[in-house]
Amino acid sequence: MSHAPVHGAADLDPTATAGLRMEDVVLTYPDGDGRLTAVDHVSCGIDRGRSLAVTGPSGSGKSSLLAVAATLTPPDSGHVWLATRHGEVDLAAVSARRAAELRRTEIGIVFQQSNLVESLTAREQLEAMAWLGKRPSRARRTAVRERADDLLDRVGLGSMAGRSVGGLSGGQRQRVAVARALVNGPSLLLADEPTSALDSESGAAVVDLLLRTAQEFEVALMLVTHDERVAARCDARIHLVDGAVRSG
Numbered sequence: 001m002s003h004a005p006v007h008g009a010a011d012l013d014p015t016a017t018a019g020l021r022m023e024d025v026v027l028t029y030p031d032g033d034g035r036l037t038a039v040d041h042v043s044c045g046i047d048r049g050r051s052l053a054v055t056g057p058s059g060s061g062k063s064s065l066l067a068v069a070a071t072l073t074p075p076d077s078g079h080v081w082l083a084t085r086h087g088e089v090d091l092a093a094v095s096a097r098r099a100a101e102l103r104r105t106e107i108g109i110v111f112q113q114s115n116l117v118e119s120l121t122a123r124e125q126l127e128a129m130a131w132l133g134k135r136p137s138r139a140r141r142t143a144v145r146e147r148a149d150d151l152l153d154r155v156g157l158g159s160m161a162g163r164s165v166g167g168l169s170g171g172q173r174q175r176v177a178v179a180r181a182l183v184n185g186p187s188l189l190l191a192d193e194p195t196s197a198l199d200s201e202s203g204a205a206v207v208d209l210l211l212r213t214a215q216e217f218e219v220a221l222m223l224v225t226h227d228e229r230v231a232a233r234c235d236a237r238i239h240l241v242d243g244a245v246r247s248g
């Protein structure tokens with residue numbers, strides 16, 4: 001089976017090959033009369049097709065950093081450069097409306113729980129994501145269905161495309177969630193503890209899938225994990241302590 005990327009090199013802006021670059025990012029939350037610093041001057045980067053593990057103890061700011069990269073939480077300061085098909089964008093400086101659009105088109109997110117819609121089939125999960133906010137033509141509808149089936153095939157669930165996800169195992173559901181995160185051809189894939197609800201065998205299969213699809217689809221992958229073995233499989237790693245990057 002061929003594994004051509006969703007959007008091939010020809011579609012990419014030639015100046016926009018770098019992936020994600022976070023520069024001196026600070027995020028604070030209100031905390032009584034003061035502020036709690038959850039992300040403390042963090043800089044890191046991931047090229048397209050490569051993976052970065054984010055590790056650190058509970059409360060060290062891993063999910064907060066991922067939420068900034070996801071445009072779900074604007075940082076207090078710093079830059080979050082993402083090389084998209086249409087050039088470089090500072091995710092830290094976009095409007096809420098543009099952020100929502102970027103989350104549909106450029107950023108795929110996989111959470112700890114797969115957050116699938118129980119009443120839909122595996123294929124419909126992907127189609128629903130592709131159609132968010134759009135009114136599809138018949139031709140586009142067919143193209144999206146083919147894309148959805150191709151992705152489900154690649155994550156090993158081709159034969160289950162028409163099945164309601166209610167009957168799928170936790171590992172299978174996470175694989176649907178990975179396929180759904182890829183359906184709009186993102187530049188960035190973010191995964192927050194995607195295996196922590198799975199047994200070790202299913203978890204390893206989901207990590208395999210994330211690392212493989214990051215390469216095949218030329219997506220920059222940021223993976224938050226507590227698991228040393230998972231972190232060791234990524235191309236690079238940052239370790240957070242009290243919101244700041246610490247070596248070792």
Ligand SMILES: Nc1ncnc2c1ncn2[C@@H]1O[C@H](COP(=O)(O)OP(=O)(O)OP(=O)(O)O)[C@@H](O)[C@H]1O
Pocket residue numbers: 029030036037038056057058059060061062063064065
């Ligand atoms: N919405 C919020 N409002 C206020 N404080 C928050 C909020 N979210 C997180 N925090 C605090 O920010 C710090 C970092 O939290 P965060 O969830 O990013 O850490 P984490 O490393 O992902 O933790 P865990 O591994 O337990 O998920 C913690 O002190 C946490 O209590």
